[in-house]
Amino acid sequence: MNEILRKEVLAPRITEFEVYAPEIAAKAQPGHFVILRVHEKGERIPLTIADYDAVKGTITMVSQEVGKTTSQLATLEVGDSLADLVGPLGTPMHIEKVGCVVCVSGGLGVAPMYPKARRFYELGSKVVSFIGAQTKEMLIFKERMEKVSHHVGYSTDDGSFGHHGFVTDLLRKFLESGKEVDEVVAIGPLPMMRAAARVTRDFGVKTVVSLNPIMVDGTGMCGGCRVTVGGEVKFACVDGPAFDGHKVDFEELMARQNRFLEEERIAMERFRAQGEGCKCQER
Amino acid sequence: MPREIAQRHQMPKQDPRERIRNFNEVALGYSPETAISEAKRCIQCPKRPCVGGCPVGVDIPDFIALLREGRFGEAAKKIKEKNSLPAICGRVCPQETQCEAVCTLGRAKNQKPVAIGALERFVADWERRELATLGGNSPAAGNEGATAKVAVVGSGPAGLTCAAELAKFGYRVVLFEALHEVGGVLRYGIPEFRLPKAILDEEVQYVKNLGVEIRTNMLIGQTLTIDDLFNDGFRAVFIGTGAGLPHFLGIPGENLNGVYSANEYLTRSNLMKAYLFPEYDTPIKTGKRVAVVGAGNVAMDAARTALRLGAEKVMIVYRRSRAEMPARAEEIENAEEEGVELMLLTNPVRVIGNEKGWVTGMECMRMELGEPDESGRRRPVPVKGSEFTLEIDTMISAIGTDPNPLLTKRTPGLVLGRHGNIIIDEKTGETSIPGVFAGGDIVTGSATVIAAMGAGKLAARGIHEYIRSRGW
Ligand SMILES: Cc1cc2nc3c(=O)[nH]c(=O)nc-3n(C[C@H](O)[C@H](O)[C@H](O)COP(=O)(O)OP(=O)(O)OC[C@H]3O[C@@H](n4cnc5c(N)ncnc54)[C@H](O)[C@@H]3O)c2cc1C
Ligand SMILES: Cc1cc2nc3c(=O)[nH]c(=O)nc-3n(C[C@H](O)[C@H](O)[C@H](O)COP(=O)(O)OP(=O)(O)OC[C@H]3O[C@@H](n4cnc5c(N)ncnc54)[C@H](O)[C@@H]3O)c2cc1C
Ligand code: SF4
Ligand code: SF4
Ligand code: FES
Numbered sequence: 001m002n003e004i005l006r007k008e009v010l011a012p013r014i015t016e017f018e019v020y021a022p023e024i025a026a027k028a029q030p031g032h033f034v035i036l037r038v039h040e041k042g043e044r045i046p047l048t049i050a051d052y053d054a055v056k057g058t059i060t061m062v063s064q065e066v067g068k069t070t071s072q073l074a075t076l077e078v079g080d081s082l083a084d085l086v087g088p089l090g091t092p093m094h095i096e097k098v099g100c101v102v103c104v105s106g107g108l109g110v111a112p113m114y115p116k117a118r119r120f121y122e123l124g125s126k127v128v129s130f131i132g133a134q135t136k137e138m139l140i141f142k143e144r145m146e147k148v149s150h151h152v153g154y155s156t157d158d159g160s161f162g163h164h165g166f167v168t169d170l171l172r173k174f175l176e177s178g179k180e181v182d183e184v185v186a187i188g189p190l191p192m193m194r195a196a197a198r199v200t201r202d203f204g205v206k207t208v209v210s211l212n213p214i215m216v217d218g219t220g221m222c223g224g225c226r227v228t229v230g231g232e233v234k235f236a237c238v239d240g241p242a243f244d245g246h247k248v249d250f251e252e253l254m255a256r257q258n259r260f261l262e263e264e265r266i267a268m269e270r271f272r273a274q275g276e277g278c279k280c281q282e283r
Numbered sequence: 284m285p286r287e288i289a290q291r292h293q294m295p296k297q298d299p300r301e302r303i304r305n306f307n308e309v310a311l312g313y314s315p316e317t318a319i320s321e322a323k324r325c326i327q328c329p330k331r332p333c334v335g336g337c338p339v340g341v342d343i344p345d346f347i348a349l350l351r352e353g354r355f356g357e358a359a360k361k362i363k364e365k366n367s368l369p370a371i372c373g374r375v376c377p378q379e380t381q382c383e384a385v386c387t388l389g390r391a392k393n394q395k396p397v398a399i400g401a402l403e404r405f406v407a408d409w410e411r412r413e414l415a416t417l418g419g420n421s422p423a424a425g426n427e428g429a430t431a432k433v434a435v436v437g438s439g440p441a442g443l444t445c446a447a448e449l450a451k452f453g454y455r456v457v458l459f460e461a462l463h464e465v466g467g468v469l470r471y472g473i474p475e476f477r478l479p480k481a482i483l484d485e486e487v488q489y490v491k492n493l494g495v496e497i498r499t500n501m502l503i504g505q506t507l508t509i510d511d512l513f514n515d516g517f518r519a520v521f522i523g524t525g526a527g528l529p530h531f532l533g534i535p536g537e538n539l540n541g542v543y544s545a546n547e548y549l550t551r552s553n554l555m556k557a558y559l560f561p562e563y564d565t566p567i568k569t570g571k572r573v574a575v576v577g578a579g580n581v582a583m584d585a586a587r588t589a590l591r592l593g594a595e596k597v598m599i600v601y602r603r604s605r606a607e608m609p610a611r612a613e614e615i616e617n618a619e620e621e622g623v624e625l626m627l628l629t630n631p632v633r634v635i636g637n638e639k640g641w642v643t644g645m646e647c648m649r650m651e652l653g654e655p656d657e658s659g660r661r662r663p664v665p666v667k668g669s670e671f672t673l674e675i676d677t678m679i680s681a682i683g684t685d686p687n688p689l690l691t692k693r694t695p696g697l698v699l700g701r702h703g704n705i706i707i708d709e710k711t712g713e714t715s716i717p718g719v720f721a722g723g724d725i726v727t728g729s730a731t732v733i734a735a736m737g738a739g740k741l742a743a744r745g746i747h748e749y750i751r752s753r754g755w
Contacts, residue, residue, distance in 0.1 A: 023506050043564040084463040086500040219461050220689055221527035222547035252538055255640025259540045263566030270561050
């Protein structure tokens with residue numbers, strides 16, 4: 001069950017996995033995510049479905065190593081299986097044909113963006129993509145995004161590729177140029193999504209963001225993933241993860257992301273101390 | 284000739300000072316001698332009022348009669364005719380409002396009712412131990428020859444019971460559960476110190492041995508819809524998805540760090556075993572000063588869990604008085620013994636946080652009881668100017684749950700009640716969609732384990748009739 005059929009390291013600490021999960025693949029839509037566990041004592045972590053193939057019965061996920069679970073996931077190889085995998089979770093993003101959509105992705109956000117951009121493209125919308133990364137070698141999904149976009153602009157924090165600066169600079173410039181934009185989709189780190197929403201607010205352009213609060217069950221049962229949107233409390237795992245970026249209380253969400261920093265540090269240190277050797281024991 | 288009746292036998296418990304430092308079961312169970320002696324208190328009333336007090340009608344005097352003769356195995360069989368999860372019910376049933384509430388002995392002067400729950404638990408535990416030494420339950424029945432397939436959604440007590448009954452009728456049953464483990468609230472809600480998970484595991488094994496196929500990580504409504512199930516050849520579907528949607532108070536500050544729903548707090552600790560962090564990966568913030576808002580079983584469980592996770596001070600904050608506390612008397616007593624403080628007639632109005640977004644306090648008001656409300660309980664009204672601040676670092680909201688709307692929202696044609704509960708035919712358990720049945724908390728809102736089991740059983744019979752009437 002849930003065997004890893006393909007594994008590819010896309011960039012330092014960023015790995016793509018294609019996993020056998022026919023029932024999830026048959027139902028997956030852009031915006032859906034899964035929750036998985038790597039081993040029997042593991043945490044449940046959410047990852048976006050970056051691609052899916054109902055015929056092959058597979059889904060693709062891209063994971064960035066930020067802590068214990070994602071680091072441990074990266075140690076799995078082709079032929080290994082996940083302990084648990086449930087999905088598709090969440091409400092798919094509402095996507096319809098529009099005149100022009102701007103897809104702004106930061107860092108790993110480009111992987112979750114890809115199925116959405118592709119759907120907009122397939123429906124006949126004009127797709128403009130802006131992709132930002134720390135540095136050139138961290139740029140992922142370049143070819144895939146180029147295939148489903150009419151125009152792609154790049155930025156890097158260190159100027160090693162494309163615009164030297166933030167990806168939201170590209171968004172602002174584009175909007176300032178007076179081009180007709182119907183919708184902006186922004187996916188990436190919270191500060192980047194907040195910045196994108198601030199830029200588009202000035203121009204009155206509808207903006208959808210994809211939130212990533214800490215989750216446990218992903219079924220609406222614990223309320224751990226709650227976010228405030230337009231003054232109302234929403235459960236991101238069922239009502240989202242896509243929300244109107246102009247209404248999201250980003251400051252609250254940023255604080256909530258830090259709920260377990262101390263414990264996460266302990267888990268990671270312990271994982272490092274055990275080293276690679278622990279892999280077989282833990283699983 | 285009236286004979287001398289002994290006093291009710293107390294069940295031994297772990298010392299409170301000891302037990303708040305572990306997650307082991309608090310109540311330790313009767314010895315065979317005590318059980319027999321307690322069983323001898325039963326006067327075998329011809330009218331059997333106790334049976335009527337049990338939602339599933341366990342033949343209480345009959346099993347007690349077998350028990351007091353030392354025929355423990357037969358006693359267990361007797362209970363299982365009506366109740367397939369006695370080790371669980373003996374532990375978590377609110378007996379004081381059910382079977383024991385109507386026991387004749389309880390009406391006699393200076394007497395307490397027969398400890399029916401404790402006896403049920405004793406018999407079930409004896410049988411489990413016996414089976415273990417015999418090498419487990421009987422092997423899988425398989426039901427290879429069965430023609431009709433039935434799907435059961437949700438593995439709480441309603442789903443587990445329905446699945447077991449259907450398997451006994453001879454159907455091929457597949458049980459779908461959204462989480463990675465089976466048991467519903469018995470797994471993620473009720474803590475180890477009240478219901479050891481090993482017992483749940485054995486009950487689940489029993490259901491598997493009946494031939495039920497269990498598929499975890501299947502969120503019905505998402506992974507598969509009810510329509511998909513019918514298209515896959517299932518003849519009928521039972522929905523037992525529970526009342527898992529947590530309420531919040533709706534007061535300012537509830538999204539501060541350190542505020543949990545009881546569901547999140549208990550799920551992290553029970554299902555994800557955060558109490559064993561870092562051996563297990565899922566974290567939980569223990570908190571030093573914890574306020575639990577609410578006074579039901581859920582609140583008691585959260586409060587007692589917080590103590591065991593290392594909290595120094597745990598308070599139950601409840602806006603009514605002690606008499607209205609909905610938790611089982613035994614659990615309130617246990618909580619108090621362990622040092623949980625009751626702050627009654629107190630209502631939170633605001634959670635206070637620091638600049639980093641962490642809880643530092645909770646502003647509360649004193650309440651007094653006014654006129655009775657529609658529930659018949661006296662309505663708490665705030666005392667003007669009585670605001671005060673409780674210093675806390677963790678707040679747990681245990682003020683109730685609603686039916687989980689995930690599946691019902693995605694099932695067109697399903698008629699729902701005002702609270703999102705599924706409406707059923709009381710006699711058969713059938714919903715507005717032919718072939719779709721439901722029971723447990725998704726129908727009633729949060730109730731009890733035994734009521735959910737009763738509903739699962741009733742629906743199993745309803746499904747059996749439904750399938751038979753169609754000649755499948
Ligand atoms: C809907 C959704 C989709 C996501 N999609 C992707 C994706 O496609 N690729 C990807 O690399 N990451 C994705 N994430 C983030 C990913 O879930 C976290 O990086 C992961 O849980 C971190 O776990 P860890 O143990 O490695 O790190 P930890 O050290 O535990 O945590 C590092 C940080 O990750 C966040 N985090 C921790 N635990 C959780 C949790 N249980 N749920 C959510 N966030 C958590 C916190 O902000 C934390 O500070 C997504 C999150 C959500 C909610
Ligand atoms: C902390 C706590 C303590 C309690 N203490 C007591 C007590 O002492 N005594 C007592 O009698 N009662 C107690 N109760 C109440 C009792 O546990 C419930 O009434 C009972 O569990 C309801 O059973 P159920 O089968 O209807 O639902 P649940 O036990 O809630 O099980 C529902 C299951 O369905 C699953 N599910 C939900 N949606 C889907 C879906 N779409 N697809 C697949 N699966 C799904 C859920 O994950 C869950 O496993 C307590 C409840 C709580 C929360
Ligand atoms: S199942 Fe519950 S109510 Fe019925 S006899 Fe047993 S303890 Fe009493
Ligand atoms: S009512 Fe009490 S005393 Fe009478 S038969 Fe039932 S358990 Fe025994
Ligand atoms: S993750 Fe538990 S409700 Fe969303």
